[in-house]
Amino acid sequence: MPELPEVESVRRQLAPELTGRRVRDVTWDASPSARISDLDLLPGRRIEAVHRRGKFLLCPLDPTPDGDPLELVLHLGMTGSLSFTTTGGDTDPLPHVRVRIDLDDGRTLRFRDPRRFGRASVVPAGDYVDRIPTLATLGPEPLSPAFDPGGFAAALAATSAPVKAKLLDQRLVAGVGNIYADEALWRARIHPASRRVGRRRAAALHGAIVEVLTSAIEREGTTFRDYRMVNGASGRNATHLLAYGQADRPCQRCGEPLRRTVIAQRGTTFCARCQRH
DNA sequence: CACGCCTCCTGTGCGC
């Protein structure tokens, strides 16, 4: 669900609330899928910051009495959301709350996740290679100088999968998901199934990715159903989508009805007339 | 290693 703009919008609300807070207690439902791990290390730790890398939220913690620096890693998966209770008890019990983190100010941070695709783990700070391989191999942050057109073009040229699959892969560029992949490819006029993207078109796609992510962050993300910010508000980007979810509606450039297909097992909407192979 | 298919979960909306 949440892609980079949604996770960044959550982070911006979460950081001032969590930074400096100490964890009093943690409860979670032990799912068989091991996506929740080592949360027993949280009580007593202080949350030093809330960072984002791709679609991951990273919360560095103060060192344990043993001196080990730890990090809380959260991933919202498709349907994850975070919110606070004001009192210790739940006046309004939410369904599908998987993790509760009780803080030293009396509030509880709740991690709700109906489909259980999200993740919550405590790891030794920065130790991702063995524990969270996708985080270890994440591509450059698209809104940082590390994401440059030349490197992006070279990475696109190095493999032969459909360009949309490469955008979803997270190793070429971090944080792009199904919505913004369709939006960026539409803007750059590149067919999502194209396996050849040359230097020129790579530069156009690079620019389109930066644009769609930047404007989506300004609108605090795209809400369909589950995605909410920490304060419960919806993002405002849904009405600005030009490709994702717009199948059968006219292309805003050429008027051709947009088509839906499946690429990399994901629903994909594109204009067969102005997005070229 | 690259690629592509299947799976993990739960809920919702649609056609019949």
Add this chain to the structure above:
DNA sequence: TGCGCACAGGAGGCGT
């Protein structure tokens, strides 16, 4: 109204 199926913002595992 009820049932079954397709589909949903992500990504991990496995076979080729």
